[in-house]
Amino acid sequence: MKTCAPGSVIGMLGGGQLGRMLALAAAQLGYHTHVYCPDEKNPAEQVTDRLSRNSYTDEAALVEFGKSVDVVTYEFENIPVETVELLQKHVPVFPSAKVLKVSQDRLREKDFLNGIGIETAPYAPVATVDEAAIALRDIGYPAVLKTRRFGYDGKGQAIVRQPTDLLDAWASLKSSEIIIEGFIPFDMEISVLAARGQDGEIRCFDPAENIHKNHILDLSIAPARIAPELRAEAIEIARRIVAELDYVGVLAVEFFVSGAAPVFRVNEIAPRVHNSGHWSIEACPTSQFEQHIRAICGLPLGDTTLYGRTEMKNLIGDDILDMESYLKDPAANFHHYGKKQAHPGRKMGHVTWVYPDAASWDD
Amino acid sequence: MKTCAPGSVIGMLGGGQLGRMLALAAAQLGYHTHVYCPDEKNPAEQVTDRLSRNSYTDEAALVEFGKSVDVVTYEFENIPVETVELLQKHVPVFPSAKVLKVSQDRLREKDFLNGIGIETAPYAPVATVDEAAIALRDIGYPAVLKTRRFGYDGKGQAIVRQPTDLLDAWASLKSSEIIIEGFIPFDMEISVLAARGQDGEIRCFDPAENIHKNHILDLSIAPARIAPELRAEAIEIARRIVAELDYVGVLAVEFFVSGAAPVFRVNEIAPRVHNSGHWSIEACPTSQFEQHIRAICGLPLGDTTLYGRTEMKNLIGDDILDMESYLKDPAANFHHYGKKQAHPGRKMGHVTWVYPDAASWDD
Numbered sequence: 072m073k074t075c076a077p078g079s080v081i082g083m084l085g086g087g088q089l090g091r092m093l094a095l096a097a098a099q100l101g102y103h104t105h106v107y108c109p110d111e112k113n114p115a116e117q118v119t120d121r122l123s124r125n126s127y128t129d130e131a132a133l134v135e136f137g138k139s140v141d142v143v144t145y146e147f148e149n150i151p152v153e154t155v156e157l158l159q160k161h162v163p164v165f166p167s168a169k170v171l172k173v174s175q176d177r178l179r180e181k182d183f184l185n186g187i188g189i190e191t192a193p194y195a196p197v198a199t200v201d202e203a204a205i206a207l208r209d210i211g212y213p214a215v216l217k218t219r220r221f222g223y224d225g226k227g228q229a230i231v232r233q234p235t236d237l238l239d240a241w242a243s244l245k246s247s248e249i250i251i252e253g254f255i256p257f258d259m260e261i262s263v264l265a266a267r268g269q270d271g272e273i274r275c276f277d278p279a280e281n282i283h284k285n286h287i288l289d290l291s292i293a294p295a296r297i298a299p300e301l302r303a304e305a306i307e308i309a310r311r312i313v314a315e316l317d318y319v320g321v322l323a324v325e326f327f328v329s330g331a332a333p334v335f336r337v338n339e340i341a342p343r344v345h346n347s348g349h350w351s352i353e354a355c356p357t358s359q360f361e362q363h364i365r366a367i368c369g370l371p372l373g374d375t376t377l378y379g380r381t382e383m384k385n386l387i388g389d390d391i392l393d394m395e396s397y398l399k400d401p402a403a404n405f406h407h408y409g410k411k412q413a414h415p416g417r418k419m420g421h422v423t424w425v426y427p428d429a430a431s432w433d434d
Numbered sequence: 435m436k437t438c439a440p441g442s443v444i445g446m447l448g449g450g451q452l453g454r455m456l457a458l459a460a461a462q463l464g465y466h467t468h469v470y471c472p473d474e475k476n477p478a479e480q481v482t483d484r485l486s487r488n489s490y491t492d493e494a495a496l497v498e499f500g501k502s503v504d505v506v507t508y509e510f511e512n513i514p515v516e517t518v519e520l521l522q523k524h525v526p527v528f529p530s531a532k533v534l535k536v537s538q539d540r541l542r543e544k545d546f547l548n549g550i551g552i553e554t555a556p557y558a559p560v561a562t563v564d565e566a567a568i569a570l571r572d573i574g575y576p577a578v579l580k581t582r583r584f585g586y587d588g589k590g591q592a593i594v595r596q597p598t599d600l601l602d603a604w605a606s607l608k609s610s611e612i613i614i615e616g617f618i619p620f621d622m623e624i625s626v627l628a629a630r631g632q633d634g635e636i637r638c639f640d641p642a643e644n645i646h647k648n649h650i651l652d653l654s655i656a657p658a659r660i661a662p663e664l665r666a667e668a669i670e671i672a673r674r675i676v677a678e679l680d681y682v683g684v685l686a687v688e689f690f691v692s693g694a695a696p697v698f699r700v701n702e703i704a705p706r707v708h709n710s711g712h713w714s715i716e717a718c719p720t721s722q723f724e725q726h727i728r729a730i731c732g733l734p735l736g737d738t739t740l741y742g743r744t745e746m747k748n749l750i751g752d753d754i755l756d757m758e759s760y761l762k763d764p765a766a767n768f769h770h771y772g773k774k775q776a777h778p779g780r781k782m783g784h785v786t787w788v789y790p791d792a793a794s795w796d797d
Contacts, residue, residue, distance in 0.1 A: 077757060077770040095458055098481045101770025101783065117483040118461045356764065365761075374764035378790065394440060398728070401719065401737035407440040407464025420464065427741065427790060 073163045073269065074369035075141045077101030080120075081364065082140030082162065084127070084154065086113030088408040088418060089344050090146035092352070094119045096360035102368070107136050114408045115146070127154045137161035144320060144367045148174050148342050149221055165269075165319040165367040166342045173316065174342045177219050177250045187315050189308055190336045192327075193253040200241045206251050207231065213254040218246045230254070255336055257327035261295040263309035264348040266321045266362040269369045273313055275306045276359060276375045279347045281325070284387075287416060291347040291383045293354065301333055312340060321363040323347065346385065346418070353404045354381035354425045379427035391419035436526045436632065437732035438504045440464030443483075444727065445503030445525065447490070447517065449476030451771040451781060452707050453509035455715070457482045459723035465731070470499050477771045478509070490517045500524035507683060507730045511537050511705050512584055528632075528682040528730040529705045536679065537705045540582050540613045550678050552671055553699045555690075556616040563604045569614050570594065576617040581609045593617070618699055620690035624658040626672035627711040629684045629725040629735055636676055637735045638669045639722065642710045644688070647750075650779060654710040654746045656717065664696055671698060684726040686710065709748065709781070716767045717744035717788045742790035754782035 086108030229240035323345030357373025449471030686708030720736025
């Protein structure tokens with residue numbers, strides 16, 4: 072176990088809003104952050120102590136960065152595995168390259184989950200359109216073609232509703248590393264943020280219910296509006312995942328919940344803090360961001376009890392123009408990520424409401 | 435009224451822990467901060483977008499700074515008034531130089547307060563030890579000699595218990611700008627953090643009760659353990675002060691509370707966020723830091739309702755070595771200011787506990 076006391080320097084790969092909120096949480100605990108990010112004007116650099124603006128493949132810059140920090144983490148999962156493997160030779164990195172390999176690849180991820188008895192959609196890896204046609208006979212229609220790597224917010228996906236959709240869908244993905252997944256009709260999507268410390272302690276946040284708009288998260292509400300015993304079941308699955316991965320840090324597990332006697336199927340896991348846990352900043356004693364910092368630094372994990380039901384709304388693109396109404400709402404906790412341009416689909420901020428008097432939505 | 439929308443740049447004079455927490459609050463709302471501070475390795479620079487490390491008397495650097503930001507504020511009151519006056523020619527500065535002049539000088543401050551009918555200790559300005567001896571005949575013993583300017587945490591003060599103490603007390607202050615204050619026996623010290631917006635709206639936080647150790651704040655508990663109508667009276671005084679000053683931002687008012695039918699006397703005012711309001715980060719929807727940012731940027735003021743009774747403990751000097759116990763306490767919100775050296779008397783961090791189920795200490 073490698074403990075980094077407050078005052079140490081946390082290296083962070085990536086500079087988006089997740090990195091920004093991690094840096095703010097780290098600062099409260101007295102950590103310095105050093106962001107490594109190739110992007111100009113990234114949201115995290117505005118609040119960090121140091122910045123290295125270099126490519127993830129610049130080995131000399133990575134080694135120098137690794138030597139300048141006490142521990143490294145990352146705020147998105149599309150960091151090259153080789154980057155993390157190189158850094159691990161110089162400094163502890165959490166989550167590990169092993170975990171990153173699994174979560175970067177939809178095929179490995181599903182193999183891992185099914186290997187430990189956790190249900191997912193049916194799936195098959197395919198390398199050619201002919202293989203896809205054969206696999207679809209088993210999986211059936213509708214199905215979803217997904218690139219194995221680098222997909223997010225609905226990107227890298229194409230639905231195949233009938234055999235004649237296949238050629239166009241295949242061509243749209245521009246990749247030969249494809250996985251076909253059976254289409255799961257679901258009643259609800261939920262997510263669980265699970266944290267595991269270096270000492271193996273696990274603490275989970277209450278499951279959140281997630282509502283999407285245009286394939287992007289629009290609302291998260293916690294606790295998810297399912298029976299308490301089902302919430303406990305989802306948490307138990309998330310605990311198994313982080314334990315089996317020997318994970319350190321916060322990890323998000325997305326589930327589809329289907330049927331009257333609900334079945335949970337894991338849609339995907341993300342080895343990082345997650346948009347569907349932003350409400351934890353105000354709704355819990357310890358936020359997902361502070362919890363991640365605590366975990367990677369070897370501190371005791373914090374309390375994740377929900378103060379009351381909570382709702383988080385993403386501000387996407389021009390939604391940010393409504394900021395004045397949120398700033399006027401005394402119950403709204405307004406967050407702005409410091410981005411200048413509000414492109415369509417761009418996550419510009421979020422708002423959280425907490426209702427401490429209501430423990431759940433049933434009250 | 436000059437509104438600076440989120441995304442604007444806030445210039446901040448000073449780089450201590452108050453500046454650090456202001457910068458963190460500003461970041462949540464999407465503001466960039468540009469710290470102007472002569473000190474090496476100041477706590478605020480670790481979390482700000484830009485830093486100018488220059489003297490407060492470097493006019494060229496100040497003008498350049500003023501042109502690079504949209505609004506200026508400060509995190510401590512010992513900024514030279516001339517610095518603020520120069521900046522005001524280029525950019526809005528809140529609180530104004532006029533306010534700073536009053537609060538920097540114990541004599542002007544007491545004249546102002548008494549001028550609007552607010553009670554303070556009896557006082558007299560003196561320039562020589564002979565004048566002091568004469569003034570002491572009226573004020574009586576014990577009394578306190580204080581430098582008119584640049585005192586904090588008990589520095590620049592000397593108690594005179596009897597006439598024979600005067601010569602030593604006078605010599606210890608090494609100044610000829612002295613105010614003699616009558617010594618007020620008090621049962622409690624409380625403070626009120628009051629915020630006033632550019633539009634004149636005023637919102638106050640609940641009065642906090644402050645307990646000192648070695649002349650430095652040790653504990654603040656809110657609400658102060660006095661009757662609700664007395665808390666309302668203290669808030670009313672604070673409201674009058676910010677209204678009369680035409681103040682913009684957060685201002686702290688410290689009171690002595692004396693007697694069985696309690697009398698409030700204002701000890702001092704500080705034109706800034708204040709150590710005795712740190713609990714507002716977790717105990718209120720809007721913290722004193724966010725409230726100050728909202729006020730100076732022309733945003734609507736936020737909700738200051740207390741979630742429940744709260745307690746804040748300062749971690750002074752070696753107190754910070756106990757950090758592990760606070761990190762293990764699930765109810766403790768631990769804050770570390772990122773300072774490397776724990777000198778005796780140095781404020782290294784603080785811890786806040788909130789008890790949402792108890793609205794006041796009487797429950």
